[in-house]
Amino acid sequence: MSGTSLDGIDGVLFDAQALVVTGHVHAPFSPALRDELLALNTPGDNELHRAALAANAVARGYADVVAQLLEATGTRRDEVAAIGAHGQTVRHRPGGFDGYTTQLLNGALLAEQAGIDVVCDLRSRDVAAGGQGAPLVPAFHRAVFAAPDADVAALNLGGIGNLSLLFADGRTGGFDCGPANCLMDGWIASHRGLAYDTGGAWAATGQVLPELLTALLAEPFFTLPPPKSTGRDLFHPAWLQARLKPGQRPEDVQATLLELSARTAADALKAQMPQARTLIACGGGARNGALMRRLAELLPGVQVQSSADRGLPVDQVEAAAFAWLAHCFVTHQPGNLPAVTGAAGRRRLGALYPA
Numbered sequence: 620m621s622g623t624s625l626d627g628i629d630g631v632l633f634d635a636q637a638l639v640v641t642g643h644v645h646a647p648f649s650p651a652l653r654d655e656l657l658a659l660n661t662p663g664d665n666e667l668h669r670a671a672l673a674a675n676a677v678a679r680g681y682a683d684v685v686a687q688l689l690e691a692t693g694t695r696r697d698e699v700a701a702i703g704a705h706g707q708t709v710r711h712r713p714g715g716f717d718g719y720t721t722q723l724l725n726g727a728l729l730a731e732q733a734g735i736d737v738v739c740d741l742r743s744r745d746v747a748a749g750g751q752g753a754p755l756v757p758a759f760h761r762a763v764f765a766a767p768d769a770d771v772a773a774l775n776l777g778g779i780g781n782l783s784l785l786f787a788d789g790r791t792g793g794f795d796c797g798p799a800n801c802l803m804d805g806w807i808a809s810h811r812g813l814a815y816d817t818g819g820a821w822a823a824t825g826q827v828l829p830e831l832l833t834a835l836l837a838e839p840f841f842t843l844p845p846p847k848s849t850g851r852d853l854f855h856p857a858w859l860q861a862r863l864k865p866g867q868r869p870e871d872v873q874a875t876l877l878e879l880s881a882r883t884a885a886d887a888l889k890a891q892m893p894q895a896r897t898l899i900a901c902g903g904g905a906r907n908g909a910l911m912r913r914l915a916e917l918l919p920g921v922q923v924q925s926s927a928d929r930g931l932p933v934d935q936v937e938a939a940a941f942a943w944l945a946h947c948f949v950t951h952q953p954g955n956l957p958a959v960t961g962a963a964g965r966r967r968l969g970a971l972y973p974a
């Protein structure tokens with residue numbers, strides 16, 4: 620898995636029978652690859668060539684992570700049924716006529732280098748069936764986090780935040796609720812040269828700017844009904860820049876962006892599952908203590924937990940979800956939930972590059 624935060628690659632070895640992770644490796648992207656992937660999120664020169672090279676580089680990075688995982692866990696490649704490989708999203712334009720979603724990854728090169736079947740391009744089929752192609756993790760969240768006697772919600776705090784609604788009666792909902800880390804990461808990178816605001820410490824030195832918060836919350840995406848998904852296509856630095864006023868202190872803007880992430884997630888939960896008493900947070904944003912505290916404050920009566928409390932460390936959940944989706948492909952089962960993505964029906968997701 621490599622998500623919109625562009626922090627790098629999380630690989631897990633996943634036991635699909637027991638639904639447990641038995642190994643985890645994280646490898647950061649090189650600064651050059653990260654910059655190029657970020658640049659490819661917006662139109663630019665010679666994109667086809669650059670995208671092909673980036674897709675090769677992503678495949679090599681994935682192959683390295685797979686090799687490290689096999690080594691660290693003492694696993695032979697022939698013991699692994701498949702690699703579920705997400706690739707790097709650089710465009711996400713689902714919906715309507717001619718929708719598409721693009722995850723850069725050379726699946727053929729990964730299969731060649733890893734010597735294991737590769738299941739990739741896991742979102743396109745759902746988009747082809749009229750769906751958003753995202754989020755795809757709610758079905759996995761159901762498999763690992765649902766309770767028989769209570770409605771439970773799960774919140775993935777990646778570059779973008781997405782909420783899964785796991786109703787006790789078996790229904791599953793889910794949608795992207797807004798930016799989680801991507802705007803905060805971009806702001807601290809441009810003002811302090813840091814990849815992210817550890818623990819939300821810098822945001823905590825600032826004050827929320829009410830006028831800015833109102834301007835940010837006016838974005839129509841936040842009040843759209845599900846199904847809905849988003850990405851850097853919408854929540855990019857220029858989106859923020861257009862809403863800033865001169866004289867605003869950088870730390871106050873950071874505090875406001877943290878508040879935006881917490882507010883949009885909390886408001887979405889209150890709107891879609893007001894009865895929830897448990898919210899399980901995962902993704903790197905669950906390590907942002909200030910963000911987690913703010914979520915808990917905005918959701919009185921809701922126990923805000925980390926997925927680690929349920930035995931799945933926060934950095935492993937989404938990677939495990941894509942391993943699980945590859946398992947669905949390999950066992951000829953559909954992976955999408957039309958109630959979540961809006962697709963015309965259940966579909967077997969992914970394309971296979973045999974070893």
Ligand SMILES: Nc1ncnc2c1ncn2[C@@H]1O[C@H](COP(=O)(O)OP(=O)(O)O)[C@@H](O)[C@H]1O
Pocket residue numbers: 621622623624625626627776777778779800801804814815816817818819901902903904906907908934937
């Ligand atoms: N200790 C931390 N404090 C604050 N934020 C963190 C911390 N660790 C990770 N993050 C955030 O989590 C992001 C990575 O989360 P991840 O779940 O990998 O997202 P994605 O799926 O978009 O790649 C980082 O870019 C950063 O914003």
Ligand SMILES: [Mg+2]
Pocket residue numbers: 620621622623624625626627628629
């Ligand atoms: Mg990541």
